[in-house]
Amino acid sequence: xxxxxxxxxxxxxxxxxxxxxxxxxxxxxxxxxxxxxxxxxxxxxxxxxxxxxxxxxxxxxxxxxxxxxxxxxxxxxxxxxxxxxxxxxxxxxxxxxxxxxxxxxxxxxxxxxxxxxxxxxxxxxxxxxxxxxxxxxxxxxxxxxxxxxxxxxxxxxxxxxxxxxxxxxxxxxxxxxxxxxxxxxxxxxxxxxxxxxxxxxxxxxxxxxxxxxxxxxxxxxxxxxxxxxxxxxxxxxxxxxxxxxxxxxxxxxxxxxxxxxxxxxxxxxxxxxxxxxxxxxxxxxxxxxxxxxxxxxxx
Numbered sequence: 001x002x003x004x005x006x007x008x009x010x011x012x013x014x015x016x017x018x019x020x021x022x023x024x025x026x027x028x029x030x031x032x033x034x035x036x037x038x039x040x041x042x043x044x045x046x047x048x049x050x051x052x053x054x055x056x057x058x059x060x061x062x063x064x065x066x067x068x069x070x071x072x073x074x075x076x077x078x079x080x081x082x083x084x085x086x087x088x089x090x091x092x093x094x095x096x097x098x099x100x101x102x103x104x105x106x107x108x109x110x111x112x113x114x115x116x117x118x119x120x121x122x123x124x125x126x127x128x129x130x131x132x133x134x135x136x137x138x139x140x141x142x143x144x145x146x147x148x149x150x151x152x153x154x155x156x157x158x159x160x161x162x163x164x165x166x167x168x169x170x171x172x173x174x175x176x177x178x179x180x181x182x183x184x185x186x187x188x189x190x191x192x193x194x195x196x197x198x199x200x201x202x203x204x205x206x207x208x209x210x211x212x213x214x215x216x217x218x219x220x221x222x223x224x225x226x227x228x229x230x231x232x233x234x235x236x237x238x239x240x241x242x243x244x245x246x247x248x249x250x251x252x253x254x255x256x257x258x259x260x261x262x263x264x265x266x267x268x269x270x271x272x273x274x275x276x277x278x279x280x281x282x283x284x285x286x287x288x289x290x291x292x293x294x295x296x297x298x299x
Contacts, residue, residue, distance in 0.1 A: 001148055002221070003168045007141040015164050016138065019131040022161065029081040029127050030158050030196050046079035047128040050100040051136075053077055054092040056109050058118050063255055063298050065211065065219040066120060066150065066171070073118030073147065075109060077125045082154050083189035084177075085265040086230075086272055093125065106136035107143070114147050119218050120171065122150040127157060134168070148220055151204075155197035156190060162203045171211070171219055172204035175226045176244070179236025187234075187272070201225065201248060211253040211296070224253045224298075228260055229284040231272050237284045241291035250292040256284055256299045 006012040025034035026043045035043035042048045058071030066072045078098035080087075091097040101109070110121050126133055137145070148170035155174040176197055178184040184193035204223050211222035225244065229237060237256075244252050258281045262273045288295055 001146055002170050003137060003149060004141065004146065006167050007138065012134065012138055012141070012168065015168065016131060016134045019134060019161070019164055023131055026128075028130060028158070028161055030156055030192065031081055032158075043128065045081045045128050046095045050102065051077065051106055051129040051132040052079070052095070052098040052100050053106075053109075054097040054099075056113065058113070058116055059122065062122065063224060065213055065217060065224070065253075066122065066173070068119035068216065068218040070117030070119050072120055072122040072150070073110070073113030073116070074122040074124060074152075075106075075113075077123065077129055079128060080125050080154060081127060081156055081190075082193075085187050085269060086260070086262065087264045088228075088259070088261070090264040103132065103135045103139060106133065107139035107145075110136065110140040110145055110147075111143055114145060118147065120148040120150050121145075122152055122173075124152045125154065126151060127153055127161070130161065130165070137168075155200055156193055157196070157200040159199060159203055162200060162207075166207045170208065170221050172201075172208055172223045173226065174201055174204060174223075175228065176201060176240050177228065177235060179239035179243075183234055183236070187269070198243060198247070201244075205248050205252075210249050210251050222253070223248075224255065226255045226257060227284075228257045229276050229281055230260055231274055231276050231280065233280065233283070234272065238287035238291070241288045241295075245292035245295070251294045251296065252292075253296040253298065254288060256281075256288055256297060258284075258299070 024038040033044040035041045054076045056075040059074035060071045062072045078095045080093035150171045151169045152173040185191040
């Protein structure tokens with residue numbers, strides 16, 4: 001895997017040293033809140049000194065290329081830099097369900113997932129714990145970890161941090177949530193999300209390219225983009241698909257997701273306090289197909 005070469009040459013350890021400098025003051029995500037996390041302060045996202053997770057295990061609900069026969073080796077990290085009022089996993093993203101893991105424990109989890117037959121290590125919302133995760137990765141490499149590493153994120157990422165991950169991450173799995181900054185501000189409390197996510201996804205694609213599958217149909221490298229269709233077309237699906245076709249790749253792999261449901265704080269916003277209709281979903285698929293007939297769509 002990509003990170004193994006960096007491990008062998010010592011470059012992985014160097015990257016960890018660089019990334020640890022972003023922990024205090026914390027500048028790991030685009031919020032750059034400046035929290036003194038190593039001194040015990042928690043950031044705006046909620047994360048503190050130690051990595052915290054809500055659970056881990058083989059996951060069979062991911063996209064087929066990420067699942068294979070043994071499932072995706074998913075580790076759910078607590079907290080998130082976004083504040084989505086409709087968060088589909090708010091117990092984890094808001095830190096309501098969490099426990100701390102040290103470096104050794106996190107490395108052991110990665111190795112356990114490999115031993116259980118998982119086809120990758122799937123890091124869910126890892127941004128605010130990247131230094132801790134990579135320290136665990138280093139230990140796991142020493143003990144034989146060799147699975148592809150999946151970076152499963154919201155798309156709200158700093159370019160400076162992503163560039164340090166070049167050569168480490170095998171598969172990027174970002175969301176692209178909104179085309180409009182006012183919509184992003186209203187529903188996720190982040191006005192610069194569209195610009196930041198677009199720049200981040202460009203960088204991800206530059207590093208790993210389009211998704212590559214092995215002879216068994218399992219992803220081994222590349223970019224897979226997720227887009228959640230929202231009620232009333234609020235996500236701006238057509239605009240985002242056009243962006244992907246023109247500025248990322250006309251052959252990009254995209255999961256057009258229809259599982260939106262009103263949860264967490266969505267009841268406070270009448271316009272999103274419902275599931276999407278079948279017509280809205282078909283319109284989203286049509287927008288993707290019109291943007292590029294060569295997209296590899298998952299739905």
